Amino acid sequence: MGRIIPEPVFELPIDLPDRTSRRLVRELHRQLQNAIAEGRLHAGMRLPSRRGMAARLRVSRNTVATVYDMLIAEGLIEAQHGAGTFVACGAGTARPPSPVEAPDPRLPRLPETYAIGAGATGAPGAAVNLQFGLADQAAFPFDVWRRLSSRSLREFARRPSFAFPPAGVERLRAAICGHVAFARAIACDTESVIVLSGAQQAFDIIARTLVTPGSVVAMEDPGYPPARAAFAAAGARIAAVPVDDHGLQVDALPPEARIVYVTPSHQFPTGAELSAERRRALLDFAADTGAVIVEDDYDGEFRFGGEIHDALQTLGRDGSVVYVGTFSKCLFAAVRIGFLIAPPWLAPALIATKKLGDWSAPGLSQLALASFMEEGHLARHVRRMRGLYAPRRQALLEALETFGAGWLETIPSTTGLHLSARLKGGVTVDRVVASAAAAGVVIERLDRYALVPAHGEAVGFGYGLHEPEVIVDSIRRIACGLDATAPTPQGRRVAEG
Amino acid sequence: MGRIIPEPVFELPIDLPDRTSRRLVRELHRQLQNAIAEGRLHAGMRLPSRRGMAARLRVSRNTVATVYDMLIAEGLIEAQHGAGTFVACGAGTARPPSPVEAPDPRLPRLPETYAIGAGATGAPGAAVNLQFGLADQAAFPFDVWRRLSSRSLREFARRPSFAFPPAGVERLRAAICGHVAFARAIACDTESVIVLSGAQQAFDIIARTLVTPGSVVAMEDPGYPPARAAFAAAGARIAAVPVDDHGLQVDALPPEARIVYVTPSHQFPTGAELSAERRRALLDFAADTGAVIVEDDYDGEFRFGGEIHDALQTLGRDGSVVYVGTFSKCLFAAVRIGFLIAPPWLAPALIATKKLGDWSAPGLSQLALASFMEEGHLARHVRRMRGLYAPRRQALLEALETFGAGWLETIPSTTGLHLSARLKGGVTVDRVVASAAAAGVVIERLDRYALVPAHGEAVGFGYGLHEPEVIVDSIRRIACGLDATAPTPQGRRVAEG
8 A cells, every 4th residue: 555646735825823722623624624615725636644734734643634534524625545635526616536446346336325415505614504404513511411421431331341232222222212202202112112323224224124126115305315325225226206395295105115215204305294194194005005114203303383293103003114213413413323113023123134234332322322311301402402493493484485585485394403495486496506605605405305306496494503693694695696686674574484 | 012911920039138229230130140040030931121120129210221231231131022021042941932923024034143152152140251252341441431531522512513424533543544553564544444333344334345146255164153144144155164273274265255254363263373374375366366355353452472474454465455453352342443444446335335324433432532542542451451361361271281181172373362172082062061051151162153063163262351260260160070080180281372
């Protein structure tokens, strides 16, 4: 292997006056971000190695490694195996990508892959980020979590031979049972809960257990690409079923579907809620055809009014529903714990499949999370966050009503951390996205989530991260940039939301 | 769903005089363990629910849940979905298992499953545990780990939007590079390291990336069942290749093998080391046929003399080797972090496959582990543990020599946490196992790891957990039970080991 490529000439002025380590990371990160956004570091350009950069700037290799990490996570730079680290294509001013080698004949195929946040637009370093799926993690009580983690670790150290069962620690399974019973009116028993290292693992093990090559999996379109990738990798044929303001169009389901993937609380990405009538129809479909319903409730904890519908898992009577939940939104994403609730006929097979790749979800986090839930911190935190998100959501609703009059129409929604809107009046997704980019705002384009292009002529806005005034200002600026004839203040109406 | 089965009548006297919570767990655990071992709680018997047991004993549900957890992890009880918790079949006095329902027609197939510690024998509550794979985790510096975890969490809390790349945090990848370069003379760069949630994930994603249905995967026989299960689940035909005192019999490899799985430092489970000649032959085989070698180095850090062989990953020149490592043995199993080192042509495909089921390995543990390694704690701990294990190993070697004369022959080994021995003089595995069980010692029977029964006529002994005198005494008692004519003290010889 060995690095035979010489260090690149790197002449970007980086200025780090405050050399305390916490400042250093932030500053170096900011300056590299800016350099990429402004094209001074252009796409495809090779960065110095961590060691080289560290020596040049007289900082530690850790500092450089951390900053490179952050830039990789943001998609601004990418590591290319054996060749070094490069400014990512698509970041800043585009340059032709470095040549791709022919695939090695030993590799039978590349799995279909997906990008997290596929529909996010604009420079990742933009000032305002209205991407989907971003919770305000800064409001999480990390001090409580740290205390509980330390306590769990102390207890564990007293009997470190404790083995973690593949379905999860009993205490946590019991706590999850109590949580979903309370928060989502789901009837379950401890034995039906399987603790996972994130919701993605649920889609993967469901796919590997139930899909045989050629099985039809019906998915909402637009829909959630990471789940789609898991089903496709298991050999499924994906049937793209349209959604409307009442969620999945159940009467468009292909009768041969073996699995139906659905996000009933808050359709991803349109935000629509599955109506009571459609819920019944979907369960009837499953009863008639023997299909299994995968109910992904990725941000159902955050509910803002509207009639409360029972979960499909609650309504289903014949063990046709697998409910999937996550702690990424209501805790923080790095905790890497999700769960599923499976009917008795399916749970043992899912556990066996899970064991093929994973003996247990991270053990100490399971213990800390169990304590966090048992002591009421989760319920308290969700309640608090709902109070934090409600005015952000209301501000977005009103701003879309006010500044969006004439060119968009908000899709009705009751739950979650984002809203979407269909475009009208001849305004295209491209125009809206261009205007947002010019205003320094990252929004979502729904066509990137759709297999059938016509299903995705809409845009979306996450409200998890920013204060109400920032959200209002962003929508106003997008509208202004779109058309010099943005509505005047007297044209404002207040949404009824 | 709902529990319709009434609570069982449960008349076991449980006596809990000391009601401090730490004592309670230990006492309840011990008393239930004993009741199962002695058959007072017989196999197949239903236990009260957590709630019912808690009410009866006037303890918290958490206490009961923790104890049930421990018993489940030990294989003494098992949760049956929707039906309750039962004393496991095979624990204590056997009773017929509860009737198994016919599989649901919605389930296309059950994945081939595996038991962790498949070859361990005897009652799990036995006094001495010489099972494979048990490190002395009580000696781990949990205080240091707790401090580093807290610090990582504090740093993370300052920028909680930090996203963890799917291949792992750069800092940790760099630290792993440094570690394997130092400890195993492996040449790698940061980009070739992929951080995983355990070594099992390596086998799973390698299988899913490289195996097409019907691909031949050559595995050592006896071999490591969890890896075998991962390859089989991906559709591989497993070719069982025999091993001898020099490890895998490379000349017996089927030429059509696409993957060769091998444990060269310390063959699992025989303990043999792959000779230098065989290493070269294996690499030649891969070069000739295009096969990929999976080098599982599960306990290679613990080396006790002998000539040092380069890792296959170091010797290989054409990107034919994937090296797999774990922190389960040198840290503690619950940390759930492993890694692989992949050649450039394969790494991107492995990362894409990993993302299908897992966005990233547990984030905060990655940060803590990076600090642990950067600050030299890992190297220090491994050095210390080597000092702790060496006399245990020496005691086992000498005891096998002394008390095993005439009926077993230790398989030469230089590395790891266990030794195995072939039987001779007409002594059968069943006889040795029966004698061990009578002596209250859990040992390993290698036939449980073999696809071809003749490959597994041996037994094995882990020396990670117990003090030298306990180990010597155990082997002595097994030998005594085996035959009243155990060698007299003057027959002792000292092993040259």
